[in-house]
Structure formats: structure tokens, C-alpha cells
Amino acid sequence: MKAEHKEPTFSSYKNDPKFYDEIFDEDNKVKDVYKTLLNLYSEHSPQDFALLNNKAKASFFNQGITFQVYGEHETKEKIFPFDLFPRIIDSQEWEHIEKGVLQRSKALNEFLWDIYHDKKIIKDGIVPLDLINSSENFLDQMIDLDPPGGIYNHISGTDLIKHSDGEYYVLEDNIRCPSGVSYVICNRTALKRALFGVFNHYQTHTVTNYAENLLEIMETVKPQGVDSPNCVVITPGVYNSAYYEHSYLAKAMGVELVEGRDLFVENDFVYMKTINGPQKVVVIYRRIDDQFIDPLEFKPDSALGVPGLLAAYRRGNVTLVNAPGTGVADDKAVYTYMPQIIKYYLDEEPILKNVHTYHCSRPDELKYVLENIDKLVVKPVDESGGYGIAIGNKLTKEEIEEVKKTIQANPRKYIAQPIMSLSTHATYIEDEESFEPRHVDLRTFTLLGQDKSFVLKGGLTRVALQKGNLVVNSSQGGGSKDTWVLKK
Template structure:
């Protein structure tokens, strides 16, 4: 065990293979973690278990849940797993992350405007035409359309890891409707209720201002001439895995949570049904995918969306957040070109690293992937939540052969990357009654409106609770930690 630490850290293995966020390779505690480690070291397993139960009760009382879907079930509602040992980033580390995230989102926003208007980046052959225009998320309805403030990505979630070299890498961009921010706020509430004393030892950036900033961003994008916009959150309904978040955000912003059946369009204006009669809606934070947004334009069988809403959007009478068609920016094949996108539009070098990526649509990349699939992570370009992944070193021969056939049948759908060594963080394992290293990542949340930008100082640290697992998604058995940004 690391020298001088208590029973909860007994036999804690200091990693040579991965970057440990808390302990250096000699077993010493990193300076910014010293007070937290000292605090937990004084607790017995019994005392810590009692605190764990308090945290779990706090989550139950807050109603913090998520749904897991499988072939055998429509959705199992579960309390979100939470680990009491916080993840801490220094002010210097956070400064780089913040600048890098903002640079990335600003460049991707410029990219989206370009591909739906002048297509200069395609004409200059920085990115292949077919890669963009054949993307599942390229929305032809957006061609030539000017969104409010020329902003497409109003809410983005950038997933960041720390590799064994100690440097930060962007694992993927989430530009459609990134989820998880409600867990950031709930984690902080739970930490303050369970371990109030520990907050006196650190100067930590607050996260509680996110809902108000989200509302301010929405209001900044009101249609022309609307001084006091009526904003709503549009949810697919209670069976959606992120429904808790939809309800949480609407409640904390003080605005209505609506389903498609609560809205209607008349003469290119959107209205909400109320007991007092129709009420005009100006800004919609929609948590419904493009395909289901308007049955008159997209999927005619959709009962989740609002017939005619795209007509109101084209007319400039309602703002949709995020804009339709933003999915091209988080297509995992486009991800490989983000460093070039940053250089092209901003004339800057990327602040945050990309992970080396092989695009299976390219003949030479595909050949390499098929020959080395057992050493790579292969991902569908259009999936999220950790679904559809193949982690080569941990896959069976049968799984590898099946995946080879999938790639050969539809190469555009897949990319591959080397296995990245996600950093590890002490995480309490109840069965063992002690802390063990588990892999983590960080999802940051950035808001962009008309003359408005804001980054949540903390983000969601996700932790792979299964020993050795590199998949941190809650849908795949992951949990989360409170993320502390040290000020000054």
C-alpha cells in the first residue's frame, strides 16, 4: 500500500502501466490530493460504508436515476452509481482543458456553417466530400438555413481522457444532445450533504450556476423581436434513458417540460397547449433526435416530434437547441479531421490532442484495421453510450470475425483507434472494503449562444466500476465522481 495511508488504501496497487491521478509511481500522494487522502485515511471501512449509505439515500431522495436497455427489457431504472472519492484538477490543468474545449467547439461550429453553405473546406479538399455528405447525420434540410446567431452547437459535451503519458486527449465530441450534466449537479449536492467538512479544506469552483447559464444561453437565441422568450425542454417522454435529466433541467431553469403532443404549429409559429389556451413557444431545448423531430419532414411514423416544427424553424419563428444537422460534428469519422478543422478555420494549432484514428472507408486504413483488429478499439461512427464497441485485446475470436465482416460490409460505419490507457483513480469497492484503481474519463459541458459562452467548471468524471474495464458509460456498468476544479 502507498506509504503512510490507512486501511481503506491497504494493498492499493500503484500502477506502472497507467497514470494514477492520486498517487505517483513511488506511492506518494500528489500534492493537490493530500488533504482528501488524509481525510479518508482516518476512516474505518465501517465508517466509510455508513457514509456510502448516506450518499445512496441522497441519490434516492433526489430521484437520480438512469435507464439501462437490453434485448430482454424495455428499460430498467437504476440509481446512478456514485463514488465518494472526488476527482480533483488543478487550476493549471483546467485552464488548458477549458481553452482546448472552447477552441474545438468554435471550430466545429464554423465547420457546420460551412458544410451547409459554401462548402469551402470540401472544395479545398481538407475533408473528402463523400465523408461529410454521406454522414448519417448530414441533414439536407439545413442547407442554406441560417440558425439564430449562426450557432449550431449550443450545448456540447467533449469527452477527455488522460493517457499514461500524463497528457489530455479528446476521445470524442458530442454535439447533438450530450447528457450527464444533471449528474454533475447531483454529485455535488450529495458530496456536500455527505462530507460537508471536506469542503473547508479546498477552494472549489461551483457548478450550481449551470441551469441559470443554460437558460441565459437559450434566451440569447430568441427569434428576432422577441424580448421575453418562452423557453421549454422537449423530451421524448418517461421511457427515455435520460428523462431524469430532462425533468431536472426544466425544473431548475423554471421552465416547462413538454412532449411533442403538448405542442402544435399554426401558421409557422409553435404553441404549447395550456389550460388557459395556446401559449407561443420561442426557444426549444430538444432532447429528440433529428429523425423524430418533425414527421412531415423526417420519419413520418414519429409520434415524438411536432408536425410542422421545421417550417417554423425555417421561418425564424422558433429556435431549436441544438440545431438539426449538428451530428456531422460528432460523427466519429469526422473526428479524425478535427485538428485540420481547427487549423483551417481558426489558423491555430489544436490545444488538446486527438487520438490516432483509422477511418475504415479509406482503403489503406481498412486494410490495417482488418489485419490488426485484435490490437485496436473499433467503434461505429454513429453510436453513443458505449454501444457497439469492439475492444480487440479483450474480444473473442468469434467476436473479432463477426466484426471483420461488419467492417467489410459497411466500412463507412466504422473507425478504429489504438487502445488508450485511460488514467486510473482510487474508487471504493464495497466487496473488498477498500479503494482500488479504476479507469476514468471526463465529459466537459460548454454552452454557446448569441454573444454568450460558458463552460461548466467541473464536468462529469465517469468511472468504469468493473475491474480492468475501459468502458465508463453508465449504460455499460459505469458510475461517476464529483469533479473539483481548484481555484487559484
């Protein structure tokens, strides 16, 4: 189906009526919010965009914006793919998104407090005990431990899609160590450099205020009795896939980036080694998984963490952002209970919709999944980065049988969802030197502190660069776009 506008840059753009296209309406007319942008882009030739695309890639290369792809036999470092055409979200649509993701973050924080304390939601029969006990991310060490300020998920990344009905649905909640916010900021910088002047035609919210809000949130949950908190970011090191983000955020906040070997614990207080002697550290934004943060409590052979860190945390002498044990609410099986969780703790109806989800630990739902894999997306409950996902209609008969065996070996580990029709968005395809529709999703970033919250006005729009692909993760060949949230 060919769009009816005459502009040469988009004259070959063909949208599929099965999917919701964010640029064109059902009659293939350009939506009002994109008219000015399309006119501006149509002033450039395909050759211009080839040059601009190279300029954007050079910007990312010069800033060192890369990510690691972990393969079976090797690990590769790649420049993060960036698309030249931004996504626009108007103020009314964004208000709906922002209220929805903040609602989920608050409910998840209440849920985490409850399951590590009174377990009322379990006693009242809303969430089954087995769901929590069988989660690999539930930490006995966190039982009855009160995190400073009562906050567990200081940082939440909520993944949204726009379905063919034009409604937003939540695909999953990420509250262990959600990544990607540095790419949001760098996408804005790269687009401004490549297409200077485009922003003059739109009133767009800034995304460069994330770091200052993150630091403020961290300071609101400092331990009691601390006036001037010394905050740090702890990283597994330069070989981690998100190391660029760790270093970027530390620099943007004006705090030290440290590794486990740079810290030590003495008398249940945490100190940083410096050339001027030890300095006390009271807030740690950790980008290290639970099992590696303290070899005295978890993996004894971990060289990434700090011996005694959890003891200092337990005594209330240091705040860990996010709190250990948040991964139990990150579990995609818990996601199936989110409407009930929101209603139970907040006495509100969910603002954002869940995708209907089958949990394979339930015998009747397992039976349905096994009989209908060709119509479903199967996901492990505890993986991230798009790893382990099986999209049924892309599988051969032999592959479907393998997926069945994998699920049956450990049903608790898998959920399944209908194959959702992710919306499409105009995306520059380098090999074709033209714009084509590609599937997109949106990761938003929410911050919770003591009596303070913040939602970044603009998220990470991720793009499945391969035609027809529904997996948008960078580790699976995806890229990203700048996301503009318009002011009222």
C-alpha cells in the first residue's frame, strides 16, 4: 500500500495495513504531528541522508557509544545503531504514559515491601506463595530488611508497545538494573548534530535533565544522620555491555565511577580508596547483579563485588540503588499479576494495559501454550536483552518441538503471550538509502525517591532494523531513535 504524498524522500514508503503506522493514518495521510517534520526531511535527497547517517554514526563513534553482543563463541563490541527519523509523542498521549508507568513503579515498590515483610498479598490469596518461593531472584537476605526511605525500585524501565488498535500495552517491567537511558540522551545529541535546526520547529521536552534528577533521587534515600551524601556508581568493568552508560551517568552526575576493588567495608561502613586516604560512601548506584555484589553473602568467587557490603546495608549505613532482591518483581510471571497488584496496593485500575500472558506453571495454560506455540511468543521469565525468546510463527516444525521440550523441562521458567502487532515507524535503511516502516517499542524511565518521583519525558524508542522482525533489542540487531515529547 503506497502512501499518497508526493515528496520524493518518502515516495516509496509502503506501510502494511496490518500494523499501526505512527506516521500515516488509515487513509495514508500524514498525521498532523508529523507534517512539519516530513516537510523538513523531504527537503533532503537520498544522498543527503546517506551523508547525514554517516555523520550520526561518526558522532556515536567519537563519543564511544558502543555495546557488547555476547555470542556463543565470541563477544563483539558494536557502535549503537541510531536512526535519523525521530518519534514524536504529543503531550496528551505522554500524560497517559507517564501516569501509567508511575502507577506501576509505585505498586511494584509496595509489592516488594510486602513480600519481604508481612506478605499480606500472599495471605489474602492474590499472589500464590509458590510464585515467590520459586523465584530465583527472591533473596532471603532481604527478609525484614528496611531499605532507606522505604524504596526498592529507585529506577524502573517500563517497556511499552503500541498495538494495531492504537493502544499502549506494557510488555514488561525492568527493575533490576534497567539500562538504555544514556542512549536516550546521546540520540538527542546525535540528531541535533546531524540535522541542526529541526528542533526549532517543535517545542520538545529536554532529556538531558535525567542525571541531575537521578542524583537528587539518590540523595533523598541517603542513610539517616547523613548531611552530605557521597554517592558513587559501581560497575562490573569495561567489558560489561553497558559500561558506556555506567561511565556516562557517573560523569553526568559528577560522582565517582568505581569497581568492587575500589571499595572496602570496615566496621559495617563502606569506604572508597583514594590517593588522599579512605572516603566514606553512603549511596551506591549499582550496575552489578545481586549474586555478585558481596562474595560473603552470595557467589564466594565473585571478584566484582565488595566483601561485607550487605552487612553495611543491613545496618543502614549505605543505600543500594536499586535494592537487592528487586528481581523477584522483575519476573515475567509476576507481570501476569500486575493488574491485581495495582488494585491491591493502590486501589486503582491499571492505567496501562497488560498483554494477555500465559504462565506455563499453570497446567491448563501450559496445555494451551504447547498446543498453540505457532501463535505465541515464548519468553523465559528471568532473561533480558531479548535472549531466549521464541516467536512461534517464525519457527519450523522441528524448532517448535524443541521449544515444547524446553518448556516441559521447566514450566515455571516460561511465559507465553500472543504475537502482538508492534507499531511501525519510518526508519532510515542504510542499504536501501530510503525510509521504510520498521517495528518499534518504547522503554520509559521512572525514578522513585523518598517523597519524590520523576519520569523522563522521552524514552528509548527501540527499532527492529531487520524487515518484519519484532525483536527490538540491540543485542538482537536492533537500533534506536530519538523520542520527542511535545510540550503543551
